[in-house]
Amino acid sequence: MTNTYYSWLTGAGLALAASPIAAQEAAGIDERVNEVFANVTGPFVSLIFAPFPGTSFPWIVMWLVIAATIFTFYFGFVQFRFFKHAVQLVKGDYSDPNDAGEVSHFQALATALSGTVGLGNIAGVAVAVGIGGPGATFWMILAGLLGMASKFTECTLGVKYRNEYKDGTVSGGPMYYISKGFDELGLPGGKILAVLFSVFCILGALGGGNMFQANQAHAQISGIVGDYPGWITGILFAGVVFAVIVGGIKSIANVTEKVVPFMGILYVGAALIILIVNFDMIGWAFGQIFAGAFTGLGVAGGMVGALIQGFKRAAFSNEAGVGSAAIAHSAVKTKEPITEGFVSLLEPLIDTVVICTMTALVIVISQQLIIDEATGNYMLNEAGSAIATVDGNTGVSLTSAAFASSISWFPFVLAIAVVLFAFSTMISWSYYGLKAWTYLFGEGKTTELVFKIIFCVFVVIGAAASLGPVIDFSDAAIFAMAVVNIFCLYFLMKVVRKELASYSSRLESGEIRKFNH
């Protein structure tokens, strides 16, 4: 499938390159798409990323971090206290063999991870390190560790308040726990907030879950086959996505779902090899990360710049507090909703603390970021907005160049991985978006089809637009979900605390026990 896709793509790219007029016209379409898109989304982006008065610190970043910190304290550092238990749950130690055949904790975790592990870990980290310097990694790790508590809260609620239908299927997510949870607690406004979340979830699905993916997949492919207009990649991608979500060709999604975890392992494996080969530089790289975290090492915005980038990209990568994982985890048929919360707290750890850190280390060690030898600080690019890189690479091409400096053929593997990751994330987000859409407009073939077609159109727009506006809108849309979700989590967290207290006491008393497998 990928081979056919590639040869077609190469052919299309070459054909356009051979015809300068056609190429010019095609580039014109990209420019127009870009301009209209940036104008339309500008006000929304500005609102979400508005800084605190008198500072350059966006309020939304603080919103996420404060929430994660509050959840961490409120649940008594649940991410550390129940870490071992979470691993045991994933291993199946507490799974009743008589329930075998239902979605296991491992499967729920793997499914949720395939929606989050992807471009955020490859391209997002490169953006963070490229703008905020190596120090951004430190803040990213911290945000990942704190984010584990946010994820725990939302996924527990996702399972607790999901809808179970007569035919045995289930639907869950923030829109359900917000409306049901608020009703249960006698709080007003649950319905309105659920509707608001759903609207942002649809935008998030179209932005971060779709356009950003299409955009970076195009950047990766054009980096290999030569530059060609983005809308071509967009139409191809949209065609395949259409075949899966509208045509119901499940085999494509199933194959992707099975291949993606191996691409993830391959990616981490390659990063590990590079780190092992350069083990003498790991200490230096961590030194850069720590020094950069508190001084900025000359990056735009200094320490605050590093912090903002780290927090932003961590949230974008692991989606803690955003509410998307709650939709994915709700499918698990467990008697104890909180067990799904424990399992989900492993996600930010794997996604951000492990995989993102590896990408960052490879970028730092490969010395793609140019250091001013006189000062030891990083040099800024001409615009002064990011660190100057060896070939002017940004985003996914920076990661690609970093890996290529040790393993020359790796960009080809990375390109395939990026395309597959992008595709798998799109499929996951099309589901999240659809759930929000059906929450708003009701379930039915026609309403679902309308969303699916809109989703495919945005694939083309995403691939054609340039990285800047796409990344801004994607971030803004995903963070807008977090605004509503976290606001509601503050009211609902006492429900989770009650569940936690009950579960902990039963675990201690031996009422909840391991099964011998």
Added chain:
Amino acid sequence: MTVKIVIGLDGTDTGERALAFAKGLASKMEACELLVVYVIEWSPFTFQTVEENEQRHKRREEEIALAKSRVLDPAISELQEAGFFASGLVQHGDVAETLNRLAVENGATQIIVARASSDGFTKRIFGSSTQNLVMHADVPVTVVG
């Protein structure tokens, strides 16, 4: 004392031979209870799409119903008509592990299965369920050829 025997069926013709052998064995005993088991091969460590997860509970119920109507119920009625005391169980899981666990949990003294019906590459690498059962079972296993 009632002797309990587990018969593992896999939905193929070879299962019939296991059933026939169990009947012959049980008829020679004074009091024998037969537990017919069908295990649906399933691993909790596979990768699934969100939609597959959403549908999983429904599919599981369908799989169990299908296994009961196609494999278990005909076998149980055949045994009951022949005058034996027989019951059945369907479970998901690793075939060898589940058969052994159910035998132990139900106090069975032996397991009867037919020779493996699978063949080829997978079998060479991982062995068949029958091989695994014979190697790891806690009660005696009879493999009917």
